[in-house]
Amino acid sequence: MPARKGEGRTLATVAAALSALFLxxxxxxxxxxxxxxxxxxxxxxxxxxxxxxxxxxxxxxxxxxxxxxxxxxxxxxxxxxxxxxxxxxxxxxxxxxxxxxxxxxxxxxxxxxxxxxxxxxxxxxxxxxxxxxxxxxxxxxxxxxxxxxxxAQWTKPTGGPDVKEPWWLPAKDVTITDSWSPDPETIKLGESARRIVTIEAQGMIAEGLPPRPVMRTRGILTFAGPVTRETVITPSGPIARATYQWDVRPGVPEIIPLDAIVIPWFDTVARIMREAEIPARQIGGGLPDREEDAKAAAPVSSVLIGAAGLLAFGAGLALVGFGGRSSSRILRLDRTARRALRKAAAAGDAAAFRAAIETGRQADPALAQKWRADSAIVAGLTALDDALYGRGDGATLDLRGLADRLARPVRVDAGRAPAEARLAALDGRSTRDRAG
CATH class of the missing domain: 2.60.40 (Immunoglobulin-like)
Incomplete structure (x- = not known):
């Protein structure tokens, strides 16, 4: 049936309104x-x-x-x-x-x-x-x-994104920080220390960082703590950070070596595989960092105290009369210096590593003389200075190995050469240079 004239006007008005709404x-x-x-x-x-x-x-x-x-x-x-x-x-x-x-x-x-x-x-x-x-x-x-x-398809014989082990970690750079409280070498049977490891990777997000590494060796008990992850946004790209922690307790009274944990990662700039390392440590068997950490001496009788006093007085007279040598002692860099060395070594920062050594020089000069007598330490310091002052051949510095050697306790004779001669090897000047 054809529409009436009034109805036609109404339909046209509705159509126009719908068209306007559509537009x-x-x-x-x-x-x-x-x-x-x-x-x-x-x-x-x-x-x-x-x-x-x-x-x-x-x-x-x-x-x-x-x-x-x-x-x-x-x-x-x-x-x-x-x-x-x-x-x-x-x-x-x-x-x-x-x-x-x-x-x-x-x-x-x-x-x-x-x-x-x-x-x-x-x-x-x-x-x-x-x-x-x-x-x-x-x-x-x-x-x-x-x-x-x-x-691209991974074509190298090892590694790659499709291999479950080791973890695939593509990043511009990876750094690892390892800290203990207290120092693991000072803890004894029944005591515990907390280890905190932080991994930072430039050019990726935190969800891409590996799960907590397995820290397991015979003779210790480990209790894993929480894992925290965060992504820091910077103008040059994201930085991923993951922090892992463990409480470590020795189960035997012997010294327990804790192996290094190697974390392979893919350098996205150089397009090659590299390795980052959570450093090896030692549980027990070390020296206390402070005198108050040493175990107190057992009580003795008054007779023994008197006898010891007489012996000490006689020994003092002998030293005054005959110029005898003083007793030997064990020396070691303090905790702050050791941490500074390990941190600089982990970051590959040669300048900071050298600065940490200079700080260590301010301790007992006899310790510096012992370093001078260690051919491996002398070779390491020479290579370090050559790299810092442009005299080297571009060889890779083993800062971690040098840090471990410098951190070891040494036994020294307290009555040896004068302090100036002992420090000469560390500051690069001879005794003759000092006299001139």
Whole structure:
């Protein structure tokens, strides 16, 4: 049946209203001058090379807009072959364009992790903007260009992202800090010490760091504590940090060697495998760091005290009359100096290592003379100075080994050469130089 005239007008009015609502709801094709709205997604490839599976790639998303932005929304593609996480919050700043005027800059950083090797394409991101175009609100979709992102297959005979052991750890740099409280060499049967190990990896997030390492050896009891993880966002990329802790208790009275724990990692800049190490330590058998830590002497009778006094008086007269030597003693760097050496060695910081040695020099000069008599320590100090002052051949310094040697307790005769001669080998000057 044909519609009546009045009904026709009503239907036309409803249709016009629906069309207007549709136009308001749908994104408008705003007439925007070229260059007014730019939106780019730039992948940051480590070492400018194709990533491996599970290696992080940063997508730096940036928009530059001349018009005022009323509302905005980033529409992200599915990223079907990647895991991803946004690093930090979006930032909005003012920027000056090359031709002079200012504009609004939008930035977002997304980290993506490919699941497996292959040739992939990251589809365009869309920034849906509501702008004020000469007093009219318009919705504009600004698209980035698609990105080709090939993921390389691991071809080396060992390691790689698909091997369960050892842990796959791709990073720009990895550092390990190891601390004990108290020093493990001072604890005895029935006592315990807390070990805290911190691993920092540049260029990855904390979820990618390995699980707590296994610290197990015969003769000790270990009680694992909580693991804490955090990701620190910096302008150059994320830094992952994980802290592991254990309470360690010796189960036997003997000295217990605790082996080093090696953590392999993939250098994403040099594209090679490297190793970081939680250093080896010794449980028990060491010296107390302070005199009050030493065990108190057992009580003795008054007769023995008197006899000991007479013997000491006679020995003193003998030393005065005949210039006899003083008794030997055991010396060792204090805890602060040992920690400074190990920290500098773990970081590979030769300058800080040398500074820690200089601090140790301020202790008993007889300890420095013992270092001078140790050919391995002399060779290590010479190599260290050659590296610091540009005289070396570029050989790798074994700072950890040198730190272990310098931290060992030594037995010395308290009545040997003068202090100046003992320190000559450490500051690089001879006695003749000092006299001149």
């Amino acid at each position: 308001l709801a749908a994104p408008a094709r705003a007439e925007v001058a070229p260059g007014d709205l730019t939106f780019t997604v730039t992948p940051e490839r480590n070492g400018n090379a194709a990533p491996f599976s599970r290696e992080m790639v940063l997508l730096r998303i940036r928009g530059v807009y001349r018009q005022p932005i009323l509302l905005e929304e980033v529409v992200q593609p599915s990223l079907a072959n990647f895991s991803w996480t946004q690093l930090g919050r979006d930032t909005w700043t003012k920027t000056r364009l090359p031709d002079g005027p200012t504009a609004i800059a939008f930035e977002r950083v997304v980290a993506v992790f490919p699941h497996h090797a292959g040739d992939f394409t990251i589809e365009p991101f869309i920034h849906r903007l509501t702008i004020n175009d000469e007093g009219v609100r318009k919705v504009v979709d600004v698209r980035s260009a698609p990105i080709a992102l090939p993921v």
